Amino acid sequence: MAENLPSPGEQVVIAKPALQSVFKALDSAGYTLIAPVLRNEAIIYDEVSSVDELPIGWTAETGPGHYRLEQRGDESFFGFPAGPSTWKGYLYPSRLKLFSVSKNGGGYQTVPNQDVSPSYAFIGVRACELAAIAIQDRVFIEGPFQDPHYEARREKAFILAVNCTEPGETCFCASMGAGPRCTQAFDLALTELRDAFVIEIGSPLGARMLLDVEWSFAGALELGRADQKITDAENQMGRTLDTSDLPGLLYDNLEHPRWDDVAERCLSCTNCTLVCPTCFCSDMKDISDLTGANTERVRVWDSCFNPDFSYVHGGHLRPNIRARYRQWLTHKLASWIDQFGTSGCVGCGRCITWCPVGIDLTEEIAAIRDEA
Amino acid sequence: MATKQSTLQHIPTISLDPMLPHWAAIAKIQDETPGVATYALEFQDLAFRTAYSFLPGQFNMLYLPGIGEVAISISSDPETPHELLHTIRVAGNVTQAIERLKVGDQIGVRGPYGSAWPVEVARGEDLIFVAGGIGLAPLRPAIYHVIRHRAEYGKITILAGARSPEDMLYHDEFDAWREHDIEVIPTVDRADESWQGRVGVVPMLFYSLRPDPRNTTVFTCGPEIMMRFVAYEAMARRIPTERVFVSLERNMKCAVGFCGHCQYGPTFLCKEGPVLSFAQIEPFYNVEEF
Ligand SMILES: Cc1cc2nc3c(=O)[nH]c(=O)nc-3n(C[C@H](O)[C@H](O)[C@H](O)COP(=O)(O)OP(=O)(O)OC[C@H]3O[C@@H](n4cnc5c(N)ncnc54)[C@H](O)[C@@H]3O)c2cc1C
Ligand code: SF4
Ligand code: SF4
Numbered sequence: 001m002a003e004n005l006p007s008p009g010e011q012v013v014i015a016k017p018a019l020q021s022v023f024k025a026l027d028s029a030g031y032t033l034i035a036p037v038l039r040n041e042a043i044i045y046d047e048v049s050s051v052d053e054l055p056i057g058w059t060a061e062t063g064p065g066h067y068r069l070e071q072r073g074d075e076s077f078f079g080f081p082a083g084p085s086t087w088k089g090y091l092y093p094s095r096l097k098l099f100s101v102s103k104n105g106g107g108y109q110t111v112p113n114q115d116v117s118p119s120y121a122f123i124g125v126r127a128c129e130l131a132a133i134a135i136q137d138r139v140f141i142e143g144p145f146q147d148p149h150y151e152a153r154r155e156k157a158f159i160l161a162v163n164c165t166e167p168g169e170t171c172f173c174a175s176m177g178a179g180p181r182c183t184q185a186f187d188l189a190l191t192e193l194r195d196a197f198v199i200e201i202g203s204p205l206g207a208r209m210l211l212d213v214e215w216s217f218a219g220a221l222e223l224g225r226a227d228q229k230i231t232d233a234e235n236q237m238g239r240t241l242d243t244s245d246l247p248g249l250l251y252d253n254l255e256h257p258r259w260d261d262v263a264e265r266c267l268s269c270t271n272c273t274l275v276c277p278t279c280f281c282s283d284m285k286d287i288s289d290l291t292g293a294n295t296e297r298v299r300v301w302d303s304c305f306n307p308d309f310s311y312v313h314g315g316h317l318r319p320n321i322r323a324r325y326r327q328w329l330t331h332k333l334a335s336w337i338d339q340f341g342t343s344g345c346v347g348c349g350r351c352i353t354w355c356p357v358g359i360d361l362t363e364e365i366a367a368i369r370d371e372a
Numbered sequence: 373m374a375t376k377q378s379t380l381q382h383i384p385t386i387s388l389d390p391m392l393p394h395w396a397a398i399a400k401i402q403d404e405t406p407g408v409a410t411y412a413l414e415f416q417d418l419a420f421r422t423a424y425s426f427l428p429g430q431f432n433m434l435y436l437p438g439i440g441e442v443a444i445s446i447s448s449d450p451e452t453p454h455e456l457l458h459t460i461r462v463a464g465n466v467t468q469a470i471e472r473l474k475v476g477d478q479i480g481v482r483g484p485y486g487s488a489w490p491v492e493v494a495r496g497e498d499l500i501f502v503a504g505g506i507g508l509a510p511l512r513p514a515i516y517h518v519i520r521h522r523a524e525y526g527k528i529t530i531l532a533g534a535r536s537p538e539d540m541l542y543h544d545e546f547d548a549w550r551e552h553d554i555e556v557i558p559t560v561d562r563a564d565e566s567w568q569g570r571v572g573v574v575p576m577l578f579y580s581l582r583p584d585p586r587n588t589t590v591f592t593c594g595p596e597i598m599m600r601f602v603a604y605e606a607m608a609r610r611i612p613t614e615r616v617f618v619s620l621e622r623n624m625k626c627a628v629g630f631c632g633h634c635q636y637g638p639t640f641l642c643k644e645g646p647v648l649s650f651a652q653i654e655p656f657y658n659v660e661e662f
Contacts, residue, residue, distance in 0.1 A: 098391045101437040107397075107416065107478040108437060112389055144643065145390045145628035251637075254659045281632030284391075284625050288438040295437040297391070302631070309633060311623050313463035323661035331635065338638030 005207040011200050011218040011226075016077065018213045019197060020051045022160070022188070025209040026121040031158055034090060035123035036083070041069055045085035048123070055080060062168040062238075062349065065358030078124055078192050081168025082348050086277040087129055088136060090120050091153045094301045098149075098284070103293045117149065121158040125186065127179030128171075128346040130161055132277030134184060138340045139280050158205065161186035165229040169238035170349030172362060176241065178346035180233040191226035198226040241347065241362045242369065247334040249369060254326065258367050263322035265357050270303035272351035272359075273328065278344050281309070304328050329361060390628045393435045393480025394420055396456075398473055405539045408506065409471070410447060410459045413481060425453045427488035428513030429619060429647045433627045434458065435480030440466040443624045443642075445510035446484060451520060459509035459541070485627040487647045489514040489617060494589040498526040500581070502602045504533045504574055504594020508541045510619050510646075511593050519552045528554045529581065533574030533594065536560055537567045575601035578609070585610035593619040600657060603650045613651040620646050620653070637662070 006012050014022075026033055027049065035048045038055045048054070059080040061068045072079050099112045125133075133154075140150040164173070164180035173179030182189040187206030191198045198218050201207045218226075273279040283302035288295045302309060304327050310317035318324050336344030345361070352360045400412035415421035428450050435441040448457035462471050473479065491514055499518060503511050518525050530549065534540040537560055546556045557577055559570035570577065575598065588611050592602045599618045606616045620641050625631035627642040634641040637656045639648065656662050 098389065101480075103437075106476060108395055108480070110392060110395075110480075112392055140630065143629050145630070147630060148389050251655060254656070254662070280630065282625065282630060283633075284441065284631070286438050286440065292438055297437075299391075302625075302633075304632070309623070312621060317622070318661045320661060327635075327662075330637075335635065335638045339635075339640065 005204075005210060006201045006215070006217070007207065008201050008203055011198055011223060012210070012215040013196050013198055013218045013222050014210075014213055014215045015196055016075075017051075018215075019077070021213045022209050023049070023051060023123075025212060026158060026160075029158075029209070031119050031121035033121045033123055034087075036078075036080070038069070042067060043069070043080050043083040045083075045087070045089070045122075051077070054078075054124075059166065060168070062170045062353045063358070064170065064352050064360050065355055067353050074194075076166075076192060078162045078190075079166045081164075081166060081171060082126060082129070082350060084275050084350065084354055086275065086350075087122050087125060087133060088277050088279075090118075090122070091133065091157065092136060092140065092147075092150050092280065096149055096299045098297045098299055100294065100296045102295075113149070117152040117156065119156040119158075120153065121160065123160045125159050125161045125182075126164050126173075126348075127161070127182045128164075128173040128176075128348040129277055130159070130182055130184050130186060131173075131176075131178035131346040132348070133159075135278045135340065135342055135344065135346070136280060138342065158209075159186045159188075159202075160206075161189040161202075163189060163191040163226070163230050163233075165192060165233050167233050167237050168349055168353070170352040170360070171237050171347065172239040172241050172349060173347035174234050174237045175239075175243060176343060176345055176347035178348075181230050191229060193222065193225055193229070196222065198222050239347075239349065239352075239360075239362045241345075241365060243333075243343070246343070246365070247337055249365070250330045250334040253368050254330070256368050256371070258364060258371065259322045259326045261367075262325050262359060262364055263320065265359055266305075266321050266325050267357060268305045268307075268321045268324055269356060270305040271354050271356060273303040273305060274301065275350040275354045276332075277348060277350070278332075278346065279303070304331070329364060332361070333365070390482070391626065393433075393482050395478050396481045398475050398477050398479065401473075401475060404459060405534075405541055407462045408459060408541065410457050411470070411473075411479075413456045413458065413479065414454075415456075415481070416478070421454060424456070426450055426484035426513075428491060428517050429489040429510055430484035430486050431510070431627075431646065432458065432481050432483030433485070433624070434460075434466075434470065435482070436466060436469050437480070439469045441480070441482075441625070442466045443485075443621075443627060445619075445646075447509040447512045449516040449520075450513050451516070459506065459512075461506045482627065485642050487643075487645055489591050489619075489647055490589075491517045494615075495521075495524045496526070496587075498584060498588045499528045500583060500588060500590045500606075501528075501530040501532075502574055502577075502590060502592040502594070502598075503531070503541075504598040505535065505539065506541065507592075507594035507598075507619070508532055511591060512542065514591060515549065515554075519549065519554070522552050526587065528552075530554060530556045531574050531577040532556065532558045533577075533598070534558070534560050536562050537564055573601070574598055575605045578602070578605035581609075583609050583611060585612075588615065590616045592617070596620070603657075606650075613654055614649050616650040617647055618650055618653070620648065
């Protein structure tokens with residue numbers, strides 16, 4: 001069959017209902033589709049098979065320690081800011097068996113976890129989330145060691161990105177240079193107009209998902225409208241962060257009184273690290289059966305807000321919340337740059353929205369800068 | 373979750389999981405001081421045993437299924453890597469379980485990991501080793517190295533501190549080291565009648581040294597407070613902080629830069645550390661609970 005498909009870099013237009021054919025194509029290609037859905041009064045990511053499951057017509061009002069669903073009064077498919085879920089939960093599961101060990105005579109036998117890793121198609125990945133995935137790539141793939149579980153999931157993943165046209169009250173991706181426009185590593189990137197999607201082709205694989213879709217090349221009018229929507233979003237960021245010399249600012253202010261101030265408010269609940277799309281810390285646990293002959297070694301998410309995180313024999317090195325919050329923020333915005341050549345924050349605002357006491361890192365930085 | 377098969381997807385490359393242990397048998401156990409013993413380990417996989425090599429100051433992760441995994445420095449000669457030794461002090465769960473093991477029992481090993489004492493960079497210079505307690509274990513491979521290449525180094529001094537005479541690690545090797553024109557000066561916090569050496573904390577031993585600041589490198593490992601004073605004594609003698617090397621300890625779960633536990637400001641102690649120059653850590657060393 002002669003295939004008439006657009007090429008990477010080209011932009012096409014499809015009618016909104018035609019997105020269902022893209023879903024179908026992904027499904028027949030063997031992907032498990034993960035997309036935003038309404039669950040438990042929030043927009044989270046879960047398995048879907050149809051576009052009807054998207055939170056069409058819904059948005060969320062966000063603020064420090066605040067998240068509330070609202071009807072939009074229109075039929076937007078992607079008219080909401082990021083919720084509490086992250087794609088990290090799929091690429092780097094919160095709990096993963098690494099291997100199992102059984103006693104074998106006087107010794108042991110190891111069986112690696114060779115489960116075939118799932119093939120995910122991520123639907124509706126925002127620019128900040130693409131940036132977050134690129135950051136985790138540096139941690140798990142691009143360093144001296146590779147995590148084969150992350151790597152397999154990552155390489156298989158199909159990414160249908162969405163240019164953000166609806167930044168939330170806690171968003172500041174523009175300050176972090178991470179959004180709202182999708183510029184990296186996607187298979188397809190869509191911009192939602194009132195009655196159509198403009199789709200940028202990111203890869204030949206992405207183009208093939210349009211095989212059964214009626215598409216036409218985007219004209220100047222559609223491209224102009226799409227571009228305007230993204231530019232508007234950029235100008236509507238709920239927050240900003242002055243990123244100039246953040247490492248210098250933080251390293252020079254490790255004893256700033258603001259750390260005492262934030263320690264009074266922070267509950268050390270770990271929420272911020274769990275919802276953050278870049279936080280990667282983990283712990284290892286052994287789970288043995290009753291005989292003790294068989295053990296599974298499991299990796300679980302950990303948080304620098306857990307007191308045990310810094311345990312060495314003889315005591316905890318960061319017993320106080322002041323030191324833990326300082327570790328978290330200094331890692332995110334300063335030492336991450338030394339370690340991975342990029343900030344650890346993409347400005348998605350999740351840590352602000354999902355902090356039970358509404359601690360806002362942009363405010364903490366501003367306070368340190370003002371009184372530095 | 374079930375995965376459907378497809379030919380259309382990106383093709384993943386399969387690589388070996390760095391979290392998988394290699395099994396080694398305990399070939400020998402030598403009691404050292406109260407609560408400290410040295411374990412000779414022999415990898416079961418012959419090919420792995422033959423290929424294994426390490427640098428002085430590097431460490432392994434030792435794993436007991438169902439109990440846990442701990443970072444332990446390699447304490448043997450890097451030029452005989454098949455005679456792999458670890459000197460372990462009993463602390464908590466895992467080290468207590470290791471203490472109960474017998475010759476022939478198996479243990480999981482991953483490594484070697486981390487940075488090394490820069491023995492090559494220090495060539496041609498005078499060297500001062502400063503150890504506190506178990507801190508002599510990670511220094512011993514570097515000591516073996518300079519003994520093997522004695523002519524390449526200038527004056528070599530080893531300052532070794534312990535709480536009491538019976539806690540002095542490797543003391544029966546000191547005379548052998550001295551035969552290689554190495555000055556070994558032991559000191560204890562609390563002496564008994566038999567003790568003929570110095571009494572007092574290790575950094576005080578610096579008072580009797582006249583190091584040449586242009587030509588001296590210091591390697592130190594021990595409690596952080598001790599290493600801090602060693603660095604200050606070195607600085608007081610104008611030895612640049614770039615030439616004072618410390619080995620740091622932090623909680624470590626993976627040793628391959630994934631788990632995040634061993635961060636020390638800009639560094640991961642499992643990658644850029646555990647051996648770092650004092651110049652690298654100076655901005656953070658006095659920050660409380662850092
Ligand atoms: C790079 C490095 C080299 C080391 N070399 C040696 C050595 O040569 N000999 C020796 O006796 N000890 C060494 N240690 C310290 C040794 O790792 C701890 O004594 C050991 O982890 C204690 O474990 P445990 O289960 O017995 O104690 P617990 O108190 O039960 O500790 C529970 C867990 O916390 C973690 N943990 C506790 N203390 C430490 C620590 N100090 N460092 C890192 N993780 C810790 C471990 O995961 C441990 O399993 C080294 C530590 C590091 C980081
Ligand atoms: S630190 Fe907060 S705003 Fe930045 S990426 Fe993480 S969750 Fe998003
Ligand atoms: S900053 Fe907020 S979310 Fe993070 S640990 Fe503290 S209270 Fe929890």
